[in-house]
Amino acid sequence: MKQIPYWLDTAPAFPDRTGKPLPEQADLVVIGGGLTGLSTAYHAARxxxxxxxxxxxxxxxxxxxRNGSMCTQGITISPAEARKRYGQPRARELYDAFREAVDVVEELTVKEQIDCDFHRVGRLGVAFKPQHFESMRAKQRDLADNFGHDTTLLSKNDLRAELGSDYYHGALLDPLSAHLHVGKYVHGLAEAAERAGAQIHERNAATALHRIPEGGFLVETLHGTIRAKQVMAATDAYTDKAMPWFRKRLINVGSFVIVTEPLGEERARQLIPNNRVVVDSKNIGHYIRLTPDNRLAFGGRARFAPSNPASDVKSGDVLKQELAEIFPQLSDVRIDYVWGGSVGFSYDRVPHAGEANGLYYSMGYCGHGVQMATYMGRAMAEVMDGHPEANPLRGFGFPKVPVPFYNGTAWFLPFAGAYYKAKDRLR
Ligand SMILES: Cc1cc2nc3c(=O)[nH]c(=O)nc-3n(C[C@H](O)[C@H](O)[C@H](O)COP(=O)(O)OP(=O)(O)OC[C@H]3O[C@@H](n4cnc5c(N)ncnc54)[C@H](O)[C@@H]3O)c2cc1C
Incomplete structure (x- = not known):
């Protein structure tokens, strides 16, 4: 069993971008080479x-x-909750941004010819409890009436044509969500950013930031100091002690994925006949999809534990048991990959982006970052170019996690995990 993300293992070899001399100055220094950072670099360079x-x-x-490679519609909070918090017009703006984000990914893959298996397969939100299905009914109406978004409700019986499992009580099908091969996508976006003129320096951490009184920052890195007119923090759940302000605002939750051996096309299609992405409504839920070579990728929070090699294996064992509960026909399947990663959650479960103390940032995607990180990279390039209205998250601030002395170490997560597990047991 390999302990590396399937997506990185099956992507083309990434070029080596280490050891390059750092220039003395730049208009923009982006810290972090994930989708937020790459998209910001690409759009600003263009x-x-x-x-x-x-x-x-x-x-x-x-x-x-290291994610589930799903590029889906929708925010972590419900449309009703978004309306309650922000009022209908801002809730709609937010919802539209999440929807447009999938279009932005698609347009980029076409424009930059990024061959990454992007397909609009649709998303099945599957109901773990009968009352979850009833909530989906209300959500479907709300989406259609107030957010201009048509979805289809599938009863338990209808769901049989979509999923080789009897575990769920129905589903809400969103036709616009997609999946892709995120290893190929990251690789292609990095190359596109470089073609646009951005320089990428790997294995070179920013270690300290010093604000310059006349404007901009001196960014200290492991391999030299660079003077920047603007700096964008794109480090999400991987933010380290170089930027403690963000660590007080993010809760990093471990999420884990197992990938089966190749199942063959026929067996794979019996599991998910229309190749949809599947996300369940459990508190400690699962995300499920087929890979381009007909394996099943099965992800979830498993143990509410941080990701490290030993923890990933333990979480993989939990996921394997859960996989067999949902798909008993896979109880003997071989698992070829297991890995984990950190998901950056904000306290109020929406992403946050803007400017704090002269530093630009976008993070806290709460598990919806594939499309939103790409979208927010584009938005923040506009913001830094003098267009604050391009940021759909403007004015939301970035609340601290309200736990005394919290500094980014979420010691309380196992307790939250135990609580949510108990809630899931009451079926
Ligand atoms: C297991 C898992 C499954 C997920 N599944 C999905 C999914 O299916 N769909 C979806 O939409 N989202 C999913 N997500 C969430 C999504 O992957 C993230 O929201 C998104 O990738 C965040 O991108 P980012 O660029 O902001 O951060 P990251 O990709 O985490 O990049 C941050 C980068 O910053 C670097 N960094 C940190 N500190 C420094 C420093 N001091 N100097 C320089 N660099 C630094 C890190 O090394 C890292 O590469 C999942 C996440 C996980 C972990």
Whole structure:
């Protein structure tokens, strides 16, 4: 069993971007080489900025290369909750941004000829409890009436044509969601950013930021100091002690994925006949899809534990048991890959982006970052070019996690995990 993300293992070999001399200055320094950073670098460079991106490890080594590779519609909070918090017009603007984000990914893959298996397969939100199905009914009406978004409700019986499992009580089908091969996508976006003129420096962490009184920052990195007119923090759940302000605002939750052996086309199609992405409504839920070579990728939070090699294996064992509960026909299947990563959650479960103390940022995508990180990279390139209205998250601030002395170490997660597990058991 390989302990690396399937998406990175099956992408073309990434070029080596380490050891390059750092220029003395730049218009924009982007910190972090995931989808937020790469998209920001790409869009800012295309606007003519001299962009330098520094990445602590390798491009895609954070969440962007280790996710479920789903490019879906929708926010983490419900449309009704968004309306209650922000009022209908802002809720609609937010919802539209999440929807447009999938279009932005698609347009980029076409424009830059990024061959990454992008397909609009649709998303099945599957109901773990009968009452979840009833909530889906209300959500479907709300989406159609107030958000201009048509979805289809599938009863338990209808769902049999979509999923080789009797585990769920129905589903809400969104036709516009997509999936892609995120390893190939990250790789292609990095190349597109470089073609646009951005420089990418790998294995070069930003270690400290010093604000210059006349404007801009001195960015200290492992391999030199660079003077930047603007700096964009694109480090999400992987934010380290170089930027403690963000660590007080993010809760990093471990999420894990197992990938089966190749199942063959016929067996794969019996599991998910229309190749949809599947996301369940459990509190400690699952995300499920087929890979281009007919394996099943099965992800979830598993143990509410941080990701590291030993923890990933333990979480993989939990996921394998859960896989067999949902798809008993796979109880003997071989698992070829297991890995984990950190998902950046904000306290109020929406992403946050803007400017704080002169530093631009976008993070806290709460598990919806493939499309939103791409979208927000484009939006933040506009914001930094003098168009604050391009940011659909403007004015939301970035609330601290309201736990005394919290500094980014979420010691309380196992307790939250136990609570949510107990809630899931009451079926
Ligand atoms: C297991 C898993 C499954 C997921 N599934 C999905 C999914 O199916 N669909 C979806 O939409 N979202 C999913 N997500 C969430 C999504 O992957 C993230 O929201 C998104 O990738 C965030 O992108 P990013 O560029 O902001 O951050 P990241 O990709 O995490 O990149 C941050 C980068 O910053 C670098 N960095 C940190 N500190 C420094 C420093 N001091 N100097 C330089 N570089 C630094 C890190 O090395 C890292 O590469 C999942 C996440 C995980 C972990």
């Amino acid at each position: 606007k003519g900025a001299h962009v330098v991106l520094v990445e602590k490890d390798k491009v895609g080594s954070g969440a962007s290369g």
